[in-house]
Structures are given as C-alpha cells and as structure tokens.
Amino acid sequence: MMVFFWQCVLFLSLASALLVHADMKLDCRPDTVTLVWTENRSQADTSLFRLGNCFPTSFSPRRAVFSVDVNNCNFKRLVTGSHLLYTNDLTYISSPDSNILPSTHLVVCEYERPKDWYPMMYYPVFNTYGEGDLEFHIGLMNADFSGPATSTSFPLGSLIPIMASVVQKSHQPLLLLLEECIATSTPELHPKSSIYPIITNKGCLVDSKISRSKFEPRQTSSEIHLSLQALRFAHGEEVFIHCSLVAWDPVGLTNTRKACYYVKDHGWKLLDNSTYSNLCDCCESSCTSRRVRSIRSEKHGIVQKAVLGPLTITMNS
Structure with a gap:
C-alpha cells in the first residue's frame, strides 16, 4: 500500500459566508480522511450532507461525520510537482421546502509526493461485485x-x-x-x-x-x-x-x-x-x-x- 506523508490540510469554501454557521474539522491520514461538520443552524438536516457520492458515516441533529478511504467517494487526485492533492466536494443537497439553500464546499487534502511514486496509467473502477460476499x-x-x-x-x-x-x-x-x-x-x-x-x-x-x-x-x-x-x-x-x-x-x-x-x-x-x-x-x-x-x-x-x-x-x- 502506498504510504503518503501528511503535510497539510486545506479547506476552501465556495460559500464562505456560510462558514459562520458551522465548524469543520478535517483529518487527512495516509489512507483515510475523517471530516466532522458541526452545524449551528437548527433548520439544517445533517443527513443531507454528502462527501462526493458518500453518505455520512454517522450523523446527529448538529453533526455529520465522514470517515472514508481517500480512494472512495469520488476523490480526485492531482499531481503538482512535489505534492499530491486529493480534492472533493462537501455538498448540502437541501430540499424544496427548506429555508436553507443548497451549498458546496471544496475539501482538499495535500500530501508530500513520495520520491518513488509514479502516476498510474488508469484509475481502477470499483464495482459492487466480486470483492467478497454480501x-x-x-x-x-x-x-x-x-x-x-x-x-x-x-x-x-x-x-x-x-x-x-x-x-x-x-x-x-x-x-x-x-x-x-x-x-x-x-x-x-x-x-x-x-x-x-x-x-x-x-x-x-x-x-x-x-x-x-x-x-x-x-x-x-x-x-x-x-x-x-x-x-x-x-x-x-x-x-x-x-x-x-x-x-x-x-x-x-x-x-x-x-x-x-x-x-x-x-x-x-x-x-x-x-x-x-x-x-x-x-x-x-x-x-x-x-x-x-x-x-x-x-x-x-x-x-x-x-x-x-x-x-x-x-x-x-
């Protein structure tokens, strides 16, 4: 398994004004990403948050938690010189009868590129069959x-x-x-x-x-x-x-x-x-x-x- 060295974590919001209503903690590890979104607005339904195509791992009335593999949830990988960037969107999908508008936040994990790492020729496609019994x-x-x-x-x-x-x-x-x-x-x-x-x-x-x-x-x-x-x-x-x-x-x-x-x-x-x-x-x-x-x-x-x-x-x- 490829080993990354965690250098820093970036969190960029496409709707920065909304950040006053929430607190976000992001922990980027070599293979996993943990994101905890704490919502201060009582009308928000935390079950409606999505990280890429992933549902929250768990949620409560004020908190949505994602604990996922960096290769899942439609994370995109970008190589820039000596760094590897994994990016994704944290979205709130809202509902027609809600007073809270849909929103999107860019989540970025930045790693130091290992010296012996080279890009793959293709990205593997993960399907729901042939990987063990359900x-x-x-x-x-x-x-x-x-x-x-x-x-x-x-x-x-x-x-x-x-x-x-x-x-x-x-x-x-x-x-x-x-x-x-x-x-x-x-x-x-x-x-x-x-x-x-x-x-x-x-x-x-x-x-x-x-x-x-x-x-x-x-x-x-x-x-x-x-x-x-x-x-x-x-x-x-x-x-x-x-x-x-x-x-x-x-x-x-x-x-x-x-x-x-x-x-x-x-x-x-x-x-x-x-x-x-x-x-x-x-x-x-x-x-x-x-x-x-x-x-x-x-x-x-x-x-x-x-x-x-x-x-x-x-x-x-």
Missing part, C-alpha cells in the same frame, strides 16, 4: 428502530417498523433499496397465492397511497427503514412479506433505481433526495429504463430475495 438482512424492529421487535403481532392500523440492510465487508459503499415487496399468507410464493402489493414498479411504495406507510429518513446508505401500516390482509392467518433487496453502486439514482413513497397533498417523494422526486413520476404508470442497459450497468446491482415473517395482524380491541 450479507443481506431484513427484520422487524421496535418503534424507533433502535433494536429488534419484541413481538410479531401488530394491531390493525398500527405501524410495523421494518429494517433491511446489507453488510458491505470489503465492498465499496453500497446503497440498499427495496425493489419489490408483497404480502402473502404463505412462506413460499405459489401461482395461486393471494398477494397484497406493498412495493412495486422498481421501488414505488404503492401502499403509501392508501395508508400511512412510508420510508423513514436514512441513517446510512446500507440500510433502509420502512414503516408499514398494518394491513387488513389474511386476517386470522400468518402473514409473510416477500421482498427483493437490491444493493447498488450509490452513484446516481434513476427511475428504476430509487425509493419512492406517496405524501398526501404533495404527491410522490424520493427518499434520498426530494429535489429529484420527478424520478418517481413513473410510479403512476411503468418504471422502465430510459436507455439500453450495458453490461457494466447490469453488474452494478446485486439482488437478494428475502422473506420476513410470520407475523400476525390483530383486530383492535
């Missing part, structure tokens, strides 16, 4: 998603907290999506199985049009939280939820690679960036790729079938 998980959670559920029975009309995740191991950061989910009364799907559609059309939470079901804000890109309103389906029988979990390269969402839910009086909303909720317009028709998929794009998604259950829906007393 572990997918899906489970029932407690009301605030802080731990597993203590019961598998839910009163009709209550919210069922569901979390799906992928353990990334040696892979590059992945974005987990729920491509399809249906409820049935059987642990296996059969041609004559009665089904209730929950998520269809490549990530459209269709159940949210007639219920309080919704996707919850992400805590990390490798997890997705779904609050599903307990449905009047297969009453008195066991209920199983069959889902297709998809792990994607997090660069770029499309109308076939998304998580959308319906908000009453507002329409369809994109979970990961409501600014691009137009990607959800196809949820009313058919979500198909707008271009012929290449071999490369086919390999950017890894699909895993999963079954959650059994659970039971009880009538309110």
